[in-house]
């Protein structure tokens with residue numbers, strides 16, 4: 001089905017089920033421990049052996065020799081996989097790093113071997129016996145030092161343009177009466193999701209099945225086929241439950257590749273999970289950035305020139321962190337320039353992490369906007385409203401599909417009590433605490449992608465939905481069930497949703513905040529077909545028949561829907577496609593983040609007291625799961641502001657704090673009650689459900705709002721994240 005932007009009324013608009021804050025349909029399975037995550041497929045694969053990954057002990061160089069003999073003859077060991085015996089292990093399409101080192105080592109903790117044994121303990125013990133001699137060579141590990149060698153990256157797939165230029169930025173900036181030129185830095189960050197990367201691999205002849213934790217099942221099929229040089233048709237990926245992804249499970253990684261090769265060598269299924277201490281260096285992370293922002297404005301506060309340059313580093317073939325993305329769309333201004341620069345670094349691969357581009361970009365941009373408002377003597381909310389735009393500032397012929405940014409700011413300011421903000425920094429004190437408030441904008445792309453589903457109505461009246469969409473903890477099961485129930489006039493408990501299997505129709509998967517709107521659109525398309533079939537079966541006109549309360553109705557006549565499946569199950573499958581929609585409209589979600597902090601006047605300890613997010617993200621399909629997405633994002637944003645940072649050992653080239661003891665993330669005591677407001681919005685130009693997504697909007701802008709609140713509390717302006725107390729004193 002081709003999506004028509006002028007969708008008008010459609011069955012979803014009944015809102016009997018969609019838009020309701022219903023509980024997660026798979027929740028009971030998760031809280032009772034019966035949801036089968038990748039490593040727990042004991043019933044599907046009862047005889048799996050255990051694989052243990054050996055990570056490289058150097059960051060750059062060669063494996064001079066690797067002796068696996070003692071490990072191979074250790075108790076219980078079935079196979080030891082290295083580059084020497086693995087067969088073809090290429091790279092996939094999405095990630096630049098190889099899953100298996102040898103002879104070259106590209107980054108620290110890149111896998112050099114997988115030891116397969118009868119038990120986990122045997123595999124772990126034998127892994128200690130693998131003797132590797134390395135020839136180390138010098139590498140580049142310091143972004144600041146490598147910055148002068150950074151180059152304009154090539155336009156890569158999945159990446160925005162590296163440079164944009166509108167008008168005459170340099171001249172306009174030079175001529176601006178009020179200006180700011182500031183440089184910011186954001187650190188490397190880790191996804192640190194709760195469920196580690198994990199896979200069970202099983203071969204049946206030349207056919208491979210992977211039970212793995214993955215966000216885009218179809219990317220995984222494509223990438224494992226390319227990696228191993230096998231036909232895509234021979235691969236099945238199963239991923240029903242996923243314990244967090246944040247972009248770190250976009251496609252298959254070393255656990256999947258090594259499990260597949262290990263299973264082939266051991267002649268039986270093999271399960272591999274990355275040890276927690278490997279996750280930080282073996283797989284991808286959010287790369288550090290250095291960002292320079294220049295803003296010029298007229299004395300009355302109109303932005304005339306805005307420029308944003310961002311430097312990041314990556315291994316060969318890796319992409320830049322697109323931190324300039326928000327600056328291209330957020331504020332008006334005739335003269336504009338954005339520029340990405342990429343340096344070669346021999347650190348582990350940098351890649352997508354929750355709101356790639358926007359999250360680190362707004363950490364810088366939204367402090368710069370706060371600084372500019374202060375220079376102009378304007379309230380930061382008012383300054384942002386003054387520079388709103390309703391068209392893409394880089395392309396005046398491309399309107400936003402919806403843009404309620406100003407409303408987000410106004411509603412948020414009202415709800416948060418912004419008028420009570422201390423105007424002068426460091427001017428409010430309660431006992432030993434300095435109090436401050438900060439605001440930041442939020443913007444994050446809302447792309448939609450092709451997505452398919454199959455629906456089946458059986459003679460008991462149960463509707464089964466199948467799509468390879470994933471649920472990474474976001475609520476996909478629930479909103480898919482709501483969509484199908486609404487379309488067919490059923491209750492949610494009459495719908496069974498099956499996700500995460502490559503044998504099901506190919507969906508958008510979960511990434512880039514596109515999952516909610518895209519995957520439900522595929523279900524919508526399949527249900528439109530099923531409605532037509534059911535209506536015909538029951539003797540109704542397929543176009544005008546209505547479906548509600550288990551009945552099909554038209555004119556004065558009605559019949560139970562289940563009667564349509566009396567003789568045989570009714571099945572329908574379809575794909576929603578979009579054509580060139582993204583060229584006509586800038587598709588974005590918007591928000592405003594408000595934060596109040598208290599900073600200890602003596603120790604500089606920072607406590608977040610209140611947080612409010614106001615979001616405009618199209619129709620909210622389920623306010624409960626959507627709120628959970630946003631408060632998760634806000635929590636991650638608070639972590640980015642105050643604590644999260646991978647510490648680079650610049651001599652040896654690795655992330656030192658590679659476990660959850662050293663890599664700090666917020667705990668309950670760090671996070672106050674979080675308020676979320678969704679503006680009443682439907683976006684008919686995006687997708688048939690008129691919804692967008694909120695999974696990445698929720699983190700965007702948060703860290704800058706915290707930083708601005710810390711400035712308001714203390715009068716100390718910090719431009720290097722994370723904002724730790726040592727930098728304040």
Ligand code: MOS
Nearest residue numbers: 247353354511512
């Ligand atoms: Mo996302 S970080 O694009 O899964």
